[in-house]
Structure formats: C-alpha cells, structure tokens
Amino acid sequence: MLKVTCAIIENNGKVLCTQRSSKMDLPNKWEFPGGKMKDETAEECLKREIKEELGVEVKILEQLPSNEHSYSNSKKIKLIPFRCILKTFEITLLEHAQAIWLPLEKIECLDWAKADIPIVKHYIENYK
Numbered sequence: 793m794l795k796v797t798c799a800i801i802e803n804n805g806k807v808l809c810t811q812r813s814s815k816m817d818l819p820n821k822w823e824f825p826g827g828k829m830k831d832e833t834a835e836e837c838l839k840r841e842i843k844e845e846l847g848v849e850v851k852i853l854e855q856l857p858s859n860e861h862s863y864s865n866s867k868k869i870k871l872i873p874f875r876c877i878l879k880t881f882e883i884t885l886l887e888h889a890q891a892i893w894l895p896l897e898k899i900e901c902l903d904w905a906k907a908d909i910p911i912v913k914h915y916i917e918n919y920k
C-alpha cells in the first residue's frame with residue numbers, strides 16, 4: 793500500500809484546499825497538498841512535499857487519523873493527514889491548478905478525491 797501524507801493548513805479560520813491539474817491522475821479533483829512517502833518519516837515527507845508543491849514551510853500541529861482507500865486493485869493508498877500552520881507565507885503553485893482558502897463549513901462542497909472524503913468529514917466534525 794502506498795503511503796501518502798497531506799497537509800490541512802490552517803490560517804485565520806480557513807483551510808487551504810488545492811485542486812489537481814487536468815494532467816495529474818485524479819484530474820481536477822480537490823485534495824490536501826502532499827504526496828508519496830519515500831525513505832523518510834511521514835513528517836519529513838510532508839514538509840518536503842509542501843516545499844516542492846507550494847514553495848512554503850509548514851509547522852506540524854498534529855497528526856490526524858489516516859484513511860485507507862482503494863482506487864483499484866493496483867492502487868491502494870493510506871492517506872495520512874496532518875494539521876499544519878504556515879511558517880513562510882508566500883505560496884507559489886508549482887503543481888496544482890489552483891489553491892483556495894475556505895472556511896470549514898464550505899470545504900465539503902468541493903469535489904474531493906475519494907480518499908479525502910472521510911478525512912474532510914472527520915476534520916469538520918472535530919474542528920468546527
């Protein structure tokens with residue numbers, strides 16, 4: 793199973809939501825920025841991926857419950873979310889089509905990648 797970390801980045805009561813580009817797999821789906829774990833800890837992976845994708849540094853607040861999802865027989869992922877805040881603030885979109893800051897009550901309206909849906913629900917229920 794592929795381990796994937798992702799960041800729920802909070803700022804002023806809003807959360808950063810990113811949209812995959814039409815050229816990525818799961819085209820145009822919304823996700824939390826992050827990516828596949830290499831030979832590193834989940835925390836190291838998260839910080840590396842956020843720097844690569846958004847050009848910013850994050851401080852990790854806490855790890856939230858993971859969600860395992862099978863997109864197909866050959867593609868099973870364990871998505872590992874972390875609540876974070878920004879340490880540097882100039883976001884540059886290096887891979888995603890767009891990024892938006894949304895208040896908690898609005899994030900459920902987006903067309904999320906399937907693996908993210910339980911994570912979004914858990915986050916809304918526990919942090920509203």
Ligand SMILES: Nc1nc2c([nH]c(=O)n2[C@@H]2O[C@H](COP(=O)(O)OP(=O)(O)OP(=O)(O)O)[C@@H](O)[C@H]2O)c(=O)[nH]1
Pocket residue numbers: 796797798816817818822823824825826827828869871905906907908
């Ligand atoms: N980063 C990220 N990936 C997610 C989320 N939800 C989800 O299903 N994924 C899936 O997890 C996998 C790993 O993410 P990735 O961003 O490193 O993968 P990728 O396919 O874009 O990169 P690649 O070019 O290295 O293959 C992707 O297949 C992606 O579709 C999420 O919230 N964040």
